[in-house]
Amino acid sequence: MRHMLNPLDFSVEEIDRLLSLASDIEHNLPKYAHVCDGKKLATLFYEPSTRTRLSFESAMLSLGGSVLGFSSANSSSAAKGESVSDTIRTISCYADIAAMRHPKEGSALVASQMSSIPVINAGDGGHQHPTQTLTDLMTIRSLAGRLGNMTIGLCGDLKFGRTVHSLINAMVRYPDIRFVLIAPDELRVPSYIREDVLKANHIRFKEVNNLDDAMPELDILYMTRVQRERFFNEEDYIRLKDCYILDKKKMKLAKENMYVLHPLPRVNEISTEVDSDPRAAYFKQVQYGVYVRMALIMTLLEVEKPC
Numbered sequence: 408m409r410h411m412l413n414p415l416d417f418s419v420e421e422i423d424r425l426l427s428l429a430s431d432i433e434h435n436l437p438k439y440a441h442v443c444d445g446k447k448l449a450t451l452f453y454e455p456s457t458r459t460r461l462s463f464e465s466a467m468l469s470l471g472g473s474v475l476g477f478s479s480a481n482s483s484s485a486a487k488g489e490s491v492s493d494t495i496r497t498i499s500c501y502a503d504i505a506a507m508r509h510p511k512e513g514s515a516l517v518a519s520q521m522s523s524i525p526v527i528n529a530g531d532g533g534h535q536h537p538t539q540t541l542t543d544l545m546t547i548r549s550l551a552g553r554l555g556n557m558t559i560g561l562c563g564d565l566k567f568g569r570t571v572h573s574l575i576n577a578m579v580r581y582p583d584i585r586f587v588l589i590a591p592d593e594l595r596v597p598s599y600i601r602e603d604v605l606k607a608n609h610i611r612f613k614e615v616n617n618l619d620d621a622m623p624e625l626d627i628l629y630m631t632r633v634q635r636e637r638f639f640n641e642e643d644y645i646r647l648k649d650c651y652i653l654d655k656k657k658m659k660l661a662k663e664n665m666y667v668l669h670p671l672p673r674v675n676e677i678s679t680e681v682d683s684d685p686r687a688a689y690f691k692q693v694q695y696g697v698y699v700r701m702a703l704i705m706t707l708l709e710v711e712k713p714c
């Protein structure tokens with residue numbers, strides 16, 4: 408039995424197969440309508456979510472399966488003090504696969520160790536968010552036509568942004584990748600990403616404060632929200648929250664074929680005037696998120712691809 412806790416749980420070849428399956432799903436949706444008939448997905452969400460939870464549910468429903476779950480810690484027995492381990496042992500009796508989001512780093516790993524069904528990490532604190540990364544990879548591959556040989560700018564809260572950590576982890580495995588890490592000093596990537604992921608893999612990267620200067624060299628710009636819920640005090644959040652705002656003026660500095668991605672939700676970091684720019688890819692990204700989750704559910708449940 409396999410879980411998806413970190414993007415590195417899948418080899419580059421396996422991710423490649425998964426993205427190809429997702430792309431086949433995109434183009435032949437009706438063919439997949441019954442491949443998970445009779446299967447159940449449990450969504451265990453201890454933290455707020457719109458896209459991740461609903462795209463998992465939409466994915467399972469589109470495969471013919473059904474869904475059950477909870478959308479806040481308060482509405483589950485966590486509010487009575489139940490451990491994640493006991494909850495997952497219980498859920499293993501009700502469902503065939505589980506997607507879990509939790510504010511504590513490592514919680515999906517703990518759950519997977521006690522689970523008799525595949526566990527998908529749908530975000531563990533400020534640590535990892537592998538299914539957002541699959542979504543990002545599918546978006547980049549579909550729009551830019553490749554995954555290697557590019558300069559990726561990551562901008563905003565690179566310290567607490569789990570989508571950033573997972574994306575860097577996954578992208579360092581492709582050839583000729585260069586990163587421009589755009590953040591205020593307080594929100595730079597954690598040192599384990601800088602040392603154990605970037606430097607250890609001999610990846611070219613630079614850390615800068617200024618978005619305007621970075622714009623012309625980017626093939627992908629990955630914007631992120633400042634993660635208010637992970638700050639220790641509100642004053643710091645207020646000081647940093649609007650440190651980068653992508654607007655039309657900044658987009659003029661970018662390449663004609665640069666794409667803007669954002670895991671969403673957006674707060675102020677992308678002005679709505681950018682939404683109509685053909686390079687704005689963040690709502691397409693939401694759609695790709697459903698196809699990759701369909702492909703992931705099929706893969707973890709070992710469901711055969713229909714002919």
Ligand code: NCD
Pocket residue numbers: 458459530536539569570631632670671672
């Ligand atoms: C992200 C998350 O939860 O980490 N959202 C998402 O799943 N698409 C990004 C965020 O909350 O800023």
